[in-house]
Amino acid sequence: MYTREERMKAIELFIKYDKHPTKTVRELGYPSCKTLMDWYTSHVEEQEMGILSNPNSICPKYPIEKKQAALEHYFANGRSLSETVRALGYPSIMMLRRWCDKYRPGERKSHKCAIINTKERREEAVYRLNFETAGLEELSREYGVTPGKIRSWQKIMLGEENYITMLKVDDKLLLEEKDALLNEKKALQKEVRRLQLEVALLKGAAELIKKDPGVDPKNLNNKEKTILVDALRNEYTFKELIDSLQLACSSYYYHHNLASMPNKYEELHHHIIKLFEENGKIYGYRRIHALLVKEERLISEKVVRRIMKESKLFVYGKKNKKYNSYKGEDIPCAENLIERDFHADKPNLKWLTDITEFAIPAGKVYLSPIVDCFDGLLPSWTIGTNPNAELVNVMLDKATTTLKEGENPLVHSDRGFHYRWPGWLERMAAAGLKRSMSRKGCSPDNAACEGLFGRIKNEMFYNRQWQGVSLDDFIKILDDYLVWYNGKRIKMSLGAMSPLEYRLSLNLLT
Helix, strand or coil: CHHHHHHHHHHHHHHHCCCCEEEEEHCCCCCHHHHHEEEHHHHHHHHCCCCCCCCCCCCCCCCHHHHHHHHHHHCCCCCCHHHHHHCCCCHHHHHHHHHHHCCCCCCCCCCCCCCCHHHHHHHHHHHHHHHHHCCCHHHHHHHHHCHHHHHHHHHHHHHHHHHHCCCCHHHHHHHHHHHHHHHHHHHHHHHHHHHHHHHHHHHHHHHHHCCCCCCCCCHHHHHHHHHHHHHCCCCCCHHHHHHHHHCCCCHHHHHHHHHHHCCCHHHHHHHCCCCCCCCCCCCCCHHHHHHHHHHCCCCCCCHHHHHHHHHCCCCCCCCCCCCCCCCCCCCCCCCCCCCHHHHCCCCCCCCEEEEEEEECCCCCEEEEEECCCCCCCEEEEECCCCCCCHHHHHHHHHHHCCCCCCCCEEEEEEECHHHHCCCHHHHHHHHHHHEEEECCCCCCHHHHHHHHHHHHHHHHCCCCCCCCCCHHHHHHHHHHHHHHHHHHCHHHHHHEEEEEEEEEHHCCCC
């Protein structure tokens, strides 16, 4: 049982919330909505009968003159309860209804339908719809109901299966089409809302969190996702937002509550800004921390650094230019004619060359080969202990001796000085060879030759011990490997044949 004070408290709150029982019950935790309405009705009746003696009661007792004026306005202006209350400012709709029933019974406007459709009339309407030529619109006007109401009578009386059977073919198709369109409409509305939510999240990430426009909101951290949820909760439901962001409820409430907590470093934040500006904006976090220590503030350097980063307190100074020995190109280079197209339809069409280094305990050895893009054959190579012009010139002389009449391959190299000396240029011109060079510092422009060096080192150089091996011995081992590479090492791209075997199979060697 509830005391009178508890009832009055509930009634006062009920009136304060414009007679919304759900809001009142949710705030107080009692009673039920139906019980609250009963309390309010009893309270109004007691006020009207003058039972309550409290002069400051919630519902005042109206004199008979005001009651009579309200009733006259009601019956003279269309008998509308809501319009009468709105025009006069009193009483409530419920009270005015009781005044009408009490003082002028039977005269209040009834909202009941003037036509009472009995069971016999409903059966008659269904029979006429099924077996006579009467149309649905005509019957609805005659019986004073909507067409849907007559359809519902038909469905109830005939049953689900008979109802479907009795429908005309056109009606069945229309119903099926209607259901399909409604389902499609729901699906489209759901998809539109999902897309609108995605756009809102992307805009929020760009505007609120200052992320790139193309960032995936799912890749944000939980703190940033919480900011987005709080910003969009008035437009979308909480469940839609956390499901779209893949954010756990516990993570959201943790960061939400953390953001609402007072910042314990707020005063320190302003003090650090003041120290930074007082010292000409030239103190970094270490010196600012030292000033705080002098003031006997025991704060971690990390905290000072974080606060300065959040406040964008940066010390700007002149950056030292890194040393670069590159002075430009004295000799013009050739154009990149090969443009990473290492495919050749016949031998001696495209050649690649470069120099690589082998470092062993005895010293360094350099390899300068020519690679044919047709099948990877090495027409010639030279091995030496100095990467000089003689190394590449001898290699080119050997390679040109293998050419037949009319063969003038394109020779592609990097921008090394070996391929710009007059001796190299003279030999290229004498043999009628075309020059092509990679871009500066761009090894992928000569990728096929770099790949050859990688294979050689993986197969015969790496993972082997070279202590005690002299330079002459290493040169012989490398030369033997290259002979084996040309003649016996099979390549799967050549049908499990070596370059020489592949050329023999095509009758390219005599």
